[in-house]
Amino acid sequence: MLKIENLSTYLYTEDGLLKAVDKVNLEIRQGETLGLVGESGCGKSMTALSIMRLIPTPPGRITCGKIFFDGKNLLDLEEKELRQIRGKRISIVFQEPATSLNPVWKIGDQIQESIMTHQKKTKPAAKKEVLHLLNLVGISFPEERFNDYPHQLSGGMRQRVMLAMAISSKPDILIADEPTTALDVTIQAQILDLLIDLKKRMNMSVLFITHDFGIIAEIADRVAVMYAGRIVEIAKTEELFRQPLHPYTKALLDVLPKENIKSFKSIPGEVPHLADLPSGCYFHPRCKKTLDICRREFPKMEKSDKDHWVSCWNPNVSIKESYSNWRNKR
Amino acid sequence: MKNLLEAKNLRKYFPIERGFWRKTKAMLKAVDGVSFSIGFKEALGLVGESGCGKTTIGRLILKLLEPTSGAVFLENEDIFKKTTNLNLAEEIQIIFQDPFSSLNPRLTIEEIVGESLIFHKRVRTRQEKRKAVGELLQKVGLNSSFIGRYPHQFSGGERQRIGIARALALRPRLIIADEPVSSLDVSIQAQIFNLMKDLQEEYNLAFLFIAHNLEIVRLFCKRVAVMYLGKIVEIASSDSLFQEPLHPYTQALISATPVADPTVKKKRIVLKGEVSHSIESFSGCPFHPRCFKAIPLCSKVIPSFEEKRDGHWVSCHLVNGK
Numbered sequence: 001m002l003k004i005e006n007l008s009t010y011l012y013t014e015d016g017l018l019k020a021v022d023k024v025n026l027e028i029r030q031g032e033t034l035g036l037v038g039e040s041g042c043g044k045s046m047t048a049l050s051i052m053r054l055i056p057t058p059p060g061r062i063t064c065g066k067i068f069f070d071g072k073n074l075l076d077l078e079e080k081e082l083r084q085i086r087g088k089r090i091s092i093v094f095q096e097p098a099t100s101l102n103p104v105w106k107i108g109d110q111i112q113e114s115i116m117t118h119q120k121k122t123k124p125a126a127k128k129e130v131l132h133l134l135n136l137v138g139i140s141f142p143e144e145r146f147n148d149y150p151h152q153l154s155g156g157m158r159q160r161v162m163l164a165m166a167i168s169s170k171p172d173i174l175i176a177d178e179p180t181t182a183l184d185v186t187i188q189a190q191i192l193d194l195l196i197d198l199k200k201r202m203n204m205s206v207l208f209i210t211h212d213f214g215i216i217a218e219i220a221d222r223v224a225v226m227y228a229g230r231i232v233e234i235a236k237t238e239e240l241f242r243q244p245l246h247p248y249t250k251a252l253l254d255v256l257p258k259e260n261i262k263s264f265k266s267i268p269g270e271v272p273h274l275a276d277l278p279s280g281c282y283f284h285p286r287c288k289k290t291l292d293i294c295r296r297e298f299p300k301m302e303k304s305d306k307d308h309w310v311s312c313w314n315p316n317v318s319i320k321e322s323y324s325n326w327r328n329k330r
Numbered sequence: 331m332k333n334l335l336e337a338k339n340l341r342k343y344f345p346i347e348r349g350f351w352r353k354t355k356a357m358l359k360a361v362d363g364v365s366f367s368i369g370f371k372e373a374l375g376l377v378g379e380s381g382c383g384k385t386t387i388g389r390l391i392l393k394l395l396e397p398t399s400g401a402v403f404l405e406n407e408d409i410f411k412k413t414t415n416l417n418l419a420e421e422i423q424i425i426f427q428d429p430f431s432s433l434n435p436r437l438t439i440e441e442i443v444g445e446s447l448i449f450h451k452r453v454r455t456r457q458e459k460r461k462a463v464g465e466l467l468q469k470v471g472l473n474s475s476f477i478g479r480y481p482h483q484f485s486g487g488e489r490q491r492i493g494i495a496r497a498l499a500l501r502p503r504l505i506i507a508d509e510p511v512s513s514l515d516v517s518i519q520a521q522i523f524n525l526m527k528d529l530q531e532e533y534n535l536a537f538l539f540i541a542h543n544l545e546i547v548r549l550f551c552k553r554v555a556v557m558y559l560g561k562i563v564e565i566a567s568s569d570s571l572f573q574e575p576l577h578p579y580t581q582a583l584i585s586a587t588p589v590a591d592p593t594v595k596k597k598r599i600v601l602k603g604e605v606s607h608s609i610e611s612f613s614g615c616p617f618h619p620r621c622f623k624a625i626p627l628c629s630k631v632i633p634s635f636e637e638k639r640d641g642h643w644v645s646c647h648l649v650n651g652k
Contacts, residue, residue, distance in 0.1 A: 039515040154604050184379040185542065186601045189586035193600055211516065214588025237592045255520045256545075256590045266520035270485050 001205050002028040002051070002090075002173055007065030009043075009050045011274075012058060018274040020046040020060070022229040025301065028173060033199065033206040035220030035237070037213065037252075039271050043229040044209045048175045051207075052086055069173075088118045091166035095178040097158035101150040108134075108146030111165045118169045133164040136201075138194055156187035163194065167202055174199070175207045180215070192219060213256060217241065222307070225249045228272055228282040231301075235308040245304055245315040247287045281313065289314045332405075333367040334536050335391065335422075335504055340364045340400035342386055360386040362560035363400075365635075368504065373530065373537040375547035375568065377583070378557035379605055384540045387557075388506045391538065393418055404504075420450060423497035427509035429489035433481040439467070440477045443496045450500060466495040469532075471525060487518035491525065498529065504536045512543065523550065544587050548572055556580045559605065559616040562635070566642040576644040578623045615647070623648055 009021040021043045028034050038044050049055050050062055053074060067074040069085065077085070094100040102110060108130050115126040127146075134142035137160040150158055159179060166174055176195065180188040196219060199206055208220060216223055216237065223240050225233045225248065233246040244250040254265045269286045272278060278285050284294040291314050301311045342361040345354040361383045368374045376384050389395045391402055393409055402409050407416050426432035433442055443466055444459045446452075453459045464474035470491040481489055490510060497505055507526065511519040523546065529535060541547050547554055548568050555565045556577065564577040575581045582599040601620045615621070618628040627647050635645040 039517060156604055184605075185544075185586045186379065186582060187604060188588075189598055189600050192588075193598070212588065213590040217590045217592040217594075218588050241590070241592050252516060253590065255516050266524055267517040270487060270518065271515065 001030045001069070003066075003068040004047075004051070005066045005068070007047070007050060007067065008063045009046050009055055009060060010063050011060045013275075015275040019229045019277070020274060021050055024065070024229075024231050026224055026231065026234070028205050028207055029222075031203060031205055032221040033208055033219055035216040035223040036207060036209045036226060037211060037216055037223060038226035039211060041271060041274065042226045044211075044226055045177055047226075048092065048177050048207065048209055051175065052090065052092055053082060054086075054092075087114065088169045089171050090173045090175065091169065091171040092175040092177060093159070093162045093166050093179045095181050097155060097162050097182070098150065100162060101158060103150055106147050106149060107153070107161045108148075111161070111168055114165050115168050129168070130164075133168055134161075136167075136198070137161075137164045138190075139164075154187075155183050156190060159183065159191055160194070163191075163198065167198055167204075170202055171204060173205045173207065175209070177209045178211070181210070181212075188215075195219070213253065225252070228277060229274060230282065230298075230311065232283070232312065233308075233310045235310075239305075239308055243317060245308065245310040245317060246283075246312045247289050247314075247316060248283050250316055251286075251288075281311075289316075332370070334370045334372070334405060335538075336367040336403045337387075337391070338365050338401050338403070340387070340390060340402065341398045342383075342390055342395060343398045359560045361390065361397075364557075364560070364562050366555055366562060366565060368536050368538060370503075371530070371534045371536055372553065373539055373551040375551035375554040376538060376540045376557060377542060377544060377547055377554060379542065381605060382557045383560040384557055385508055388424065388508050388538065388540055391504075391506060392422055392424055417450070419446065419502075420500045421502055422504045422506065423500065423502040424506045424508060425490070425493050425497050425510045428513055429486055429493055430481075430513075432493055433489055435481055438478050438480055439463070439492055442481070442492065443467070443499055446496070446499050452500065462499070463495075466499060467492075469498065469529070470495045471521075486514055487521060490514060490518075490522050494522075494525065494529070498533065501533065502535070504538065506538045506540070508540045509542070510539075511546065512541065519546070526550070544572075544584060556583065561616055561645070563617065563646070564642075564644045566639075566644075570639065570642050574639075576638060576642065576649045577617075577646050578621050578648070579617050582622070615645075 004024055004026040007021055007024045011018040011020050024047060036044050036047065051067055055062060062075060101107065111130045111133060112126045115121055115129050121129065130146065131142045134145060139145050139157065139160055153161065180191050183191060192215065210216060220237050223235060223237050224231050225246065227248050233249050240249065244253055251267045255267060267286055272282060280295040280297055281299055284290045293313050299311045299313045301309050303309055340361055341363055343357040343359050346356045346358055347353065348355045364387060376387065378384050390397050397410065404416065404421055409416060409418060440460065440463050444463045447459055447462055453462055460477065463477055467474045467476060472488060472491050484492065511522050514522060530537065539547060539551050551568055553565065554568045554571050555562050556579065558579050564580050571580065572584065575584055582601050585599040599622060603620050614629040614631055615633050618624045621628065633645045633647045635643055637643050638649050
């Protein structure tokens with residue numbers, strides 16, 4: 001569906017060169033939900049913005065790589081062609097609905113505008129469509145809500161409006177960048193249910209960005225784990241939780257509070273600053289299984305079984321072993 | 331058991347003023363008749379969604395707000411009594427949620443942590459202050475040579491450690507932790523969490539742990555109170571609360587928390603609607619408009635807060651007594 005090859009997005013700042021996204025390879029398949037997890041500052045959102053070509057320039061620049069969608073490389077497209085895709089065939093929902101809606105426009109008009117630009121519909125037809133969409137995302141009394149301003153709605157309602165806008169053009173891919181982080185748990189549950197439902201109805205692929213493994217476990221089909229601008233592991237969700245290969249993934253999963261365990265395991269140290277990355281594998285200073293080679297060279301992505309990729313010199317289960325496990329299972 | 335802190339029927343209403351003459355149009359009932367107690371060295375968890383009054387309770391106990399009615403006793407001494415000679419800052423301290431806005435960017439770490447030591451005359455000379463602050467920093471896992479640095483030179487997790495050092499400086503008996511880890515990354519959350527746990531042991535601290543993440547509260551606290559719209563709807567030991575939540579709101583809250591295990595396919599209780607405003611006056615149970623079990627009685631009569639199991643208090647019509 002969407003294929004990212006060797007994508008690098010660098011930020012040229014006063015602190016020096018920040019490799020926000022560094023040689024990322026990723027694909028989003030037809031009809032799947034791909035989860036992208038990592039801690040703050042690891043480049044999750046920058047990856048999403050790169051796909052949409054919304055990187056603020058300067059300081060940011062996509063320095064190399066290709067993003068294939070529908071046979072075309074998005075990075076080669078002219079702005080005019082890009083508009084046929086961005087917001088139309090690939091939509092995005094941001095984390096903070098309060099800042100991504102225009103505060104001085106009625107919400108109905110905002111959704112209507114997006115329909116009119118992308119689908120060349122007349123105003124009355126677009127309005128009808130808006131009411132239908134508001135209904136679809138679970139906003140009651142759409143006719144009245146149409147004339148509300150964003151500040152009159154609660155956080156959960158605003159996120160529903162954002163979703164209505166994102167799906168208005170029936171996109172092939174929806175990028176959801178931490179859509180529930182700013183919301184309460186009970187509202188989060190509502191929005192997640194809505195998202196799962198919409199995905200089925202509209203037959204979309206979803207790139208779901210989050211830092212919460214709980215949400216990943218509930219909605220993602222496959223997961224990519226990011227650390228300091230690089231993807232370190234990609235696997236099917238069940239496989240990743242059952243047998244995480246990268247020490248970072250394992251540590252992240254161990255950190256989660258579990259029943260019957262009365263204390264947390266923690267990961268020593270902190271995420272390195274992007275301007276000051278360690279040599280070799282970026283995770284080696286915090287890793288329990290560091291080898292000599294980890295300090296010198298960044299490991300390549302290796303395939304451990306059909307759908308499980310890891311970039312580590314010394315994974316939790318050796319790649320050979322994991323591969324034979326997989327073969328035996330079959 | 332004697333309690334360190336006891337809140338009795340605490341209320342805090344904020345007037346909503348509208349129009350030119352600032353007439354009071356309505357009352358926002360941020361905290362509406364809340365009673366609870368915290369024992370010595372006990373960690374009490376306080377959970378609920380945003381806007382339910384958790385933080386207001388914290389601020390009332392710190393005497394940053396005057397209550398509309400009700401009382402808070404610290405070992406039988408009413409903290410709101412005018413004539414009290416209780417020095418509250420030496421007894422109760424707070425750790426804030428956001429480590430970025432809670433440290434003054436113009437002060438060095440020495441000044442931030444040591445300010446209260448000077449004010450309360452715990453140290454006399456500059457050398458003494460330096461030494462005390464250095465020791466505090468070591469206690470919270472920071473290098474004592476950081477003493478001359480400014481907050482912007484630290485990461486979020488380190489700043490939260492500084493906030494903890496500041497709260498510890500006067501050796502309080504109770505610390506109010508207002509969502510201390512929710513703005514941090516998961517890997518850092520665990521570090522701060524373990525630190526607080528160690529300090530609790532070492533200094534015999536009691537905690538009022540305010541959070542919206544149930545899993546963290548479950549690990550940290552022996553007892554948990556669940557709030558909804560200014561009222562405590564359920565208090566129980568964390569074991570019994572998580573194993574057998576009695577109030578429908580608690581049940582929904584627990585089931586809405588995502589579990590990091592793809593093999594668990596649980597049935598989520600998805601609540602309809604959102605938290606209504608505490609301004610709107612309604613009759614009956616505050617939760618009834620969203621409750622999935624509501625019966626006609628719920629919209630008429632406010633359920634009383636009763637002990638329905640041993641040590642398990644709940645206010646719901648549908649829960650049968652012992």
